[in-house]
């Protein structure tokens with residue numbers, strides 16, 4: 001693997017083999033150049049600033065992810081509790097909160113895992129897509145809509161479960177006659 005070192009004497013940049021000898025003579029001024037075990041990669045200045053921005057971008061990504069998770073939990077909770085009070089269903093709020101917390105935990109796991117995969121890719125220099133402000137807003141919106149969709153699916157599933165239970169108990173009662 002080639003690496004670049006600067007000659008401390010004349011300032012000439014030299015491409016050297018990182019696995020090669022640790023001390024070489026500069027071909028320009030014959031000064032001694034020491035190659036350190038962890039050579040500093042030569043990073044062009046414009047790329048260096050982008051690398052700094054990558055961390056800022058990832059921070060913004062993380063806060064968007066957290067806002068998205070909060071949107072999911074908040075809207076799912078509002079939709080389910082709203083439905084409960086509208087339909088005057090007697091169910092303890094704690095069950096609804098627990099159910100939403102369980103789903104939010106799963107969503108948070110997925111969202112944060114994908115975020116830290118991107119972060120890992122950025123840290124190891126693998127290519128990864130930076131997100132625009134619009135994409136971040138869209139991801140929060142999508143998670144909010146998913147929260148409402150989750151509430152609707154929960155209501156439908158609960159209705160089906162109640163219906164099936166009703167049929168089963170009716171069937172049992174009819175058999176008993």
Ligand SMILES: [Zn+2]
Pocket residue numbers: 007008009010011012026027028029030031
């Ligand atoms: Zn030199």
